Amino acid sequence: MTKVFQKTKLLTDEVMHYCPGCTHGIVHRLVAEAIDELGVQGKTVGVVPVGCAVFAYKYFNIDTQEAAHGRAPAVATGIKRVHPDNVVFTYQGDGDLASIGTAEIVQAAHRGEKITAIFVNNAIYGMTGGQMAPTTLVGQKTTTSPYGRDKDHCGSPIRMSEMLATIEGSAYIERVALNNNANIMKAKRAIKKAFETQIAKKGFSMIEVLSTCPTNWGKSPVEAMEWLEENMIPYYPLGVKKEV
Amino acid sequence: MAKKLMKGCEAIAEAAIRAGCKFFFGYPITPQNDIPEHMAARLPQIGGCFLQAESEVAAINMVYGAAGAGARVMTSSSSCGISLKMEGITFIAGAELPCVIVNMMRGGPGLGSIQASQGDYFQATKGGGHGDYHMIVLAPASVQEASDIMQRAFDLADIYRTPVMLLADGIIGQMMEPVEFHEQESKRELPEKLWATTGWTPDSCRKRAVVNSLYITNEELDTLNQRLQSRYREIQKNEVTVEEYNTENAEFILCAYGTIARICKSAITLLAGEGVKAGLIRPITLWPFPSDTVKKAAEQESVKALLTVEISSGQMLEDVRLAVNGRKETAFLGRPGSYLPSAEEIAQTVLRMRRMHS
Amino acid sequence: MLEQNIFAGFGGQGVLLMGQLLAYAGMLEDKHVSWLPSYGPEMRGGTANCSVVISDRPVASPIVTKASSVVVMNRPSLDKFESFVQPGGTIFINSSIIDKKAERDDISAFYVECNKIAEELGNPKVANMVMLGAFIQKTGCVDFENVLKAILNKLGEQKANLIPLNREALKRGAACISQS
Numbered sequence: 001m002t003k004v005f006q007k008t009k010l011l012t013d014e015v016m017h018y019c020p021g022c023t024h025g026i027v028h029r030l031v032a033e034a035i036d037e038l039g040v041q042g043k044t045v046g047v048v049p050v051g052c053a054v055f056a057y058k059y060f061n062i063d064t065q066e067a068a069h070g071r072a073p074a075v076a077t078g079i080k081r082v083h084p085d086n087v088v089f090t091y092q093g094d095g096d097l098a099s100i101g102t103a104e105i106v107q108a109a110h111r112g113e114k115i116t117a118i119f120v121n122n123a124i125y126g127m128t129g130g131q132m133a134p135t136t137l138v139g140q141k142t143t144t145s146p147y148g149r150d151k152d153h154c155g156s157p158i159r160m161s162e163m164l165a166t167i168e169g170s171a172y173i174e175r176v177a178l179n180n181n182a183n184i185m186k187a188k189r190a191i192k193k194a195f196e197t198q199i200a201k202k203g204f205s206m207i208e209v210l211s212t213c214p215t216n217w218g219k220s221p222v223e224a225m226e227w228l229e230e231n232m233i234p235y236y237p238l239g240v241k242k243e244v
Numbered sequence: 245m246a247k248k249l250m251k252g253c254e255a256i257a258e259a260a261i262r263a264g265c266k267f268f269f270g271y272p273i274t275p276q277n278d279i280p281e282h283m284a285a286r287l288p289q290i291g292g293c294f295l296q297a298e299s300e301v302a303a304i305n306m307v308y309g310a311a312g313a314g315a316r317v318m319t320s321s322s323s324c325g326i327s328l329k330m331e332g333i334t335f336i337a338g339a340e341l342p343c344v345i346v347n348m349m350r351g352g353p354g355l356g357s358i359q360a361s362q363g364d365y366f367q368a369t370k371g372g373g374h375g376d377y378h379m380i381v382l383a384p385a386s387v388q389e390a391s392d393i394m395q396r397a398f399d400l401a402d403i404y405r406t407p408v409m410l411l412a413d414g415i416i417g418q419m420m421e422p423v424e425f426h427e428q429e430s431k432r433e434l435p436e437k438l439w440a441t442t443g444w445t446p447d448s449c450r451k452r453a454v455v456n457s458l459y460i461t462n463e464e465l466d467t468l469n470q471r472l473q474s475r476y477r478e479i480q481k482n483e484v485t486v487e488e489y490n491t492e493n494a495e496f497i498l499c500a501y502g503t504i505a506r507i508c509k510s511a512i513t514l515l516a517g518e519g520v521k522a523g524l525i526r527p528i529t530l531w532p533f534p535s536d537t538v539k540k541a542a543e544q545e546s547v548k549a550l551l552t553v554e555i556s557s558g559q560m561l562e563d564v565r566l567a568v569n570g571r572k573e574t575a576f577l578g579r580p581g582s583y584l585p586s587a588e589e590i591a592q593t594v595l596r597m598r599r600m601h602s
Numbered sequence: 603m604l605e606q607n608i609f610a611g612f613g614g615q616g617v618l619l620m621g622q623l624l625a626y627a628g629m630l631e632d633k634h635v636s637w638l639p640s641y642g643p644e645m646r647g648g649t650a651n652c653s654v655v656i657s658d659r660p661v662a663s664p665i666v667t668k669a670s671s672v673v674v675m676n677r678p679s680l681d682k683f684e685s686f687v688q689p690g691g692t693i694f695i696n697s698s699i700i701d702k703k704a705e706r707d708d709i710s711a712f713y714v715e716c717n718k719i720a721e722e723l724g725n726p727k728v729a730n731m732v733m734l735g736a737f738i739q740k741t742g743c744v745d746f747e748n749v750l751k752a753i754l755n756k757l758g759e760q761k762a763n764l765i766p767l768n769r770e771a772l773k774r775g776a777a778c779i780s781q782s
Contacts, residue, residue, distance in 0.1 A: 009446075043443035045313070057454045063441035065312045066456040068335050071305035074297065078309025078317070079441065081293045082267060086313075086443055104305070107298035249626045249637070419664050420622065420637035422629045503664070510662040586667045 010036045014058045021221025023178045023211040024052060027120055028059055030184070031091070034192040035062065038199070044087040045079050047072040051093035052126040070101025073108035076115040087198060089116040094135040095125045098160050105164070105206075112169030112203040116194045119160060122211040123232060130216030134158045137231055142216070157235060161208045165241035171203030173242040177210035179229045183238070190240075202244055210236055247422040252387045253278030253320075255423045256346060256410065257286070259394035260318055262425055265344070266292030267317040269306035271299055271325060274358045275414040276348035279320040300325040304332030304345075311341040312455035314440030316398055320346035322414070323364055324355060326372075333407055334373030338457025338468070340439075342401035344394070345379075346410045348417040351580065360413035362502060363580055365559035368411045369531040376469055378476050380408045380483065381530040383501040387421035393528075400483065402434045404475055411530060413555060415503040479532055486534035491523030491541045496594050498524045499538065499552040499564045503584070508553055510587035515594055521546075522594055530560070538567035547572055548601040553590055554578035573597075603633075603658045605743045606666040610651035610683050611675025611696070616730035619756070620673065621652035623734060626752035627744040628656040636664035649678055656743050671741055673733055675716070677702060684709075694737055696729070712736060714778045720771065728771035735775025746772065 010032035018024045035044050041062055048056040050069035057064035067075040072090035080088045090097075097105050097119050108115060124142055125131040131144040135157050139148040149157075165173045172194050176187035187209055194205035210232050212224035219227060250258070257279045260268075268283040280296065287294040297303035303319050310317040321329060326347045336343055349364050351357035368381045380400050384390035390412060401408040441453045459465035487505075490512055491497055498508040505526040515522045525541055527534050542550060549572055552561040558576050565574050577585055577593050585593075607624070611617040621637050628635040639652040653666035672687050673694040674680040680693075680700055687693050689708040698717035714736045716729035723732075731753075738744055753768050 041443075042445040042448070045441045045443065047309070054458060057456060061446075061452065063444045063453040064455070065309060065441055066339070066454070066458055067308070068305060068331055071301070071308075071332070074302040074305035075309035075312070077295070077302075078267075078269065078306035078311070079313040080309075081295060081306070082310045082313040082315040082317075083442060103298055104302055107302065110298075111295075247629055249622070249629050249635070415638060415664065418639055420625060421661070421664075422635060506661070507663040507665065513662070584665060586665075587663055588667075 008032045008036045010041060010061050011059055012061045016059060017055055018052065019215040021212070021214040021224065022052070023122070024120065026178050026184060027118065027209050027211065028056065030188045030191050031089070031118055032060060033188065034195055035087070037192065038195055040087045040195070040199070043085060044089070047076045047079070047088065047090045049090070049092045049096040051096050053091050053093060053120065054127065056091055070096050070099070071104055072096065072101065073104040073113065073115065073117065077108060077111070077113050080113065080115055084114070087195060089118060089195070091118045092120070093126070094119070094121045094123065094133040098134045098158050105160070106167070109164045109167040109170045109204040109206070112171070114198050114201050114203065116198050117206040118191065119206055119208040120211050121208055121236070122213040123157070124213050124216050126213050126216055137235060159236060161206065161241045164206055169204050170206070170242045171244045172197040172205040174240045175208040175210065175236060175238050177228060177233060177238055178212070179210070179225045179233070208236070247424050249420050250387060250423045251278050251418060251420050252390050252412065253348065253417040254282045255387050255391040256394060257282035259391035259425065260344065260398070261286055261290065263316070263395040263398045265316045265318050265398060266290065267310045267315045268294045268319065269297050269303040269310070269317070270319050270321065271297050271303050273322045273325045275350060275417055276320050276322045276346065278417070279346060300328035301332065304329040304336070307343050308332055308336050308339070308341060311336065311343045312339065312441050314437045314442055318344040318346065320348065322348045322350045323352050323361070326364060326367070330373040333379070334371075334375050334377060335457050336407045337373070337377035337379065338375065339455050340405040341407070341455065342405050344397045344401055344408050344410065347412070349411065349413050358414070360415040360503060360555060360584070361580065362413055362504070362555040362559070364411065365530065365554070365556060368409050369533070369563070377472060378531055380404070380406060380479060380532070381411050382408065383411050383528060383530050384416060385502050385505050385526060387416070387419060387423050390416055391423050391425065399432045399434065403432060404479055406475070413502050483529060484532045484534045484536075485528040486537045487526040487528060488537060488541070489524040489526065490521070491525060493544065493546045494521050494523035495546055495548050496520065496522040496597065497541050497547055497550045498522060498590070499550055499560065500524065500554065501527050501530060501560065504553050504555055507585065507587050508590060511590035511594070514587055514591040518591070518595060520594060520598060533563045533567070535563070535567035538564055539569070542568045542572045549573035549575055549597050551575045551577060551594060551597065553585060555584055556580050603656070605656040605670050605741060606668065607654045607671045607673070608651060608666050608669045608683055608686055609654065609673045610649065610679035613650045615675045616727070617650050617673070617675055618652050620730045620734050621654040623749055623752040623756065624654050624656070624737075624744060626755060627748035630748045630751055631744060633658060634661050636661045638664045649676070649682075651679065651683070671737065673737060674700065675730070675733065676700065680704070692740060694733060694740070696733060698729070712740060712779060714775060716775070719774045723767060723771055723774065725767060728767060731768050731771035732775035735772030736779050739776035739779040746776070
């Protein structure tokens with residue numbers, strides 16, 4: 001029998017720890033496939049975050065470094081400056097990138113650091129048990145916004161892609177979503193393009209991936225996809241935000 | 245090589261480059277700015293990279309990334325900035341990465357002052373960040389020594405896969421003295437960095453590299469900590485360095501490091517004029533602390549008491565007391581707030597102690 | 603030999619440089635030297651000072667609290683540092699801009715019209731070199747020619763044309779001592 005499809009070798013055989021219905025597995029696969037297709041496994045170094053993807057070093061079949069919470073862009077900078085021909089990416093959640101690590105991500109973009117950030121935005125803190133993130137929508141209930149996020153109390157959700165697109169050093173910024181197959185394919189193309197931007201040494205690149213967290217949202221995986229489509233996409237419009 | 249008149253900071257930076265350091269990440273803070281400035285001028289000339297980070301937090305994490313990628317890398321800062329780096333330092337210790345950190349101490353707590361201080365002794369020698377770890381802490385007392393010690397700092401970092409801190413007061417950094425850069429004669433054997441993330445495929449002749457300080461199960465974390473602790477014991481056994489000055493048959497022994505140790509030497513000369521034989525123990529490694537040297541010196545019958553002198557409120561004093569363990573009186577002279585006791589004041593203190601012991 | 607000196611004045615008067623040149627010249631003579639500046643906000647137009655130790659033995663303390671000589675280039679420095687001079691020591695006073703005399707009678711004081719002489723030489727910037735000339739003439743702690751070598755080292759070859767001016771300034775300063 002001819003094998004027509006198999007899991008990319010850029011992912012290890014380690015069993016993933018993610019919850020059922022979590023979209024991290026999809027993002028991992030898209031990133032791994034992009035590296036595979038570009039033929040850069042031997043020079044890629046991943047920097048993984050604190051958050052749900054904290055064990056991602058077990059899954060990506062490449063050299064990896066585990067960073068402190070929010071510091072992945074700084075760690076990636078250190079690696080890239082030592083080995084400018086390596087392909088270096090960070091994999092970060094919304095707490096990591098949009099809250100505790102805002103300084104590092106903004107300044108990496110500001111320097112035009114030739115790295116790629118994969119930003120998984122699911123509007124909540126997953127690993128710590130469903131607390132409010134800077135990307136949590138107004139009215140959304142979390143364990144630290146039990147009455148729903150109140151914008152007078154803690155502001156409106158932050159749009160990182162739009163913000164980083166205003167920075168001169170950003171070379172490619174796109175927001176994608178995982179709510180259906182067509183969008184997943186678009187996400188794959190975007191991730192690949194971001195890596196290509198880095199390889200061409202054009203500057204900083206980031207792909208924001210709108211994702212779900214069925215467990216902490218209190219929804220089934222399917223309901224979660226619907227919620228993403230109806231609530232997140234209108235506030236976080238998809239598309240290319242910056243391309244040079 | 246001809247002598248050059250250099251500031252301590254410049255000499256440290258130049259010596260680091262000569263020791264093979266090609267990467268520097270830092271953030272401006274007084275009184276250590278001559279280090280990043282020198283690096284900014286020199287590193288591009290040798291194919292290295294200087295990068296001014298957005299904060300000390302980012303700088304130490306860039307050091308983490310670069311060290312993890314296999315580079316000889318360093319950062320420098322001063323007290324408040326070192327506090328900011330502490331998160332990164334404990335991650336570096338946990339991930340068993342080699343790097344060198346310079347702390348040109350200023351007064352504290354808080355924003356403190358920019359004058360010389362030794363208030364970060366506890367922070368440097370007892371860990372500083374969270375968790376059960378140590379850094380090797382080196383304390384030079386002259387510009388020449390600060391320069392000579394850099395090669396050793398990088399070598400120790402590589403050999404023991406640990407952060408190494410150069411702990412100096414601002415005077416060492418700002419003072420100019422003649423310095424000669426010696427070619428290293430006997431280089432130590434350094435382990436190959438097979439753990440560095442340089443890019444891997446299944447055909448590579450090493451395992452896939454993961455630089456990490458997460459050990460989620462009790463068993464994994466226990467294994468890491470046992471390994472670290474046994475390495476720390478090895479460091480304590482092999483790497484203690486100390487200068488003993490005039491301690492044999494001394495009546496009084498002064499204990500001090502850095503600039504204050506030099507002032508103590510002036511005091512010892514003054515005391516000799518008064519017919520008092522005093523000596524000095526100057527730890528060059530603050531961690532590992534030269535406890536045996538202090539203990540042996542204190543055990544001499546001639547010794548009446550020890551006097552620890554600091555530009556802080558009695559931090560190294562605790563290590564001296566642990567080493568002396570009640571065998572002799574252990575007095576203290578020092579104040580925080582960047583106040584430096586003069587040689588005369590140190591000598592007067594010893595003379596007072598002598599009157600009490602006669 | 604143990605010379606412990608303090609140089610003090612306004613930021614911009616070149617007092618730190620005076621100290622550096624002295625330390626450099628001492629180094630050229632294989633003496634043990636140290637130069638320690640006051641650093642921080644005072645360097646921005648306020649008062650600046652440095653301690654320079656020259657010794658035939660390793661320098662124990664680089665901090666000078668009992669000075670063999672003190673050089674003051676402005677009035678606040680005289681007020682602050684006169685008390686630092688050891689009994690029997692020397693104070694050098696820039697009498698162009700300090701109208702006050704030394705108060706103590708257990709030290710010797712030399713008055714040098716640094717700014718006036720510098721202006722006569724056509725460059726007010728060499729006032730510090732006039733004072734340095736007086737200083738080395740009196741203390742003899744380093745050789746005149748080595749100070750010139752230190753100046754050349756500091757200026758670099760491109761500015762070597764300024765050496766004659768500096769030499770002249772040092773000489774004029776030295777002459778103030780021989781005449782007094």
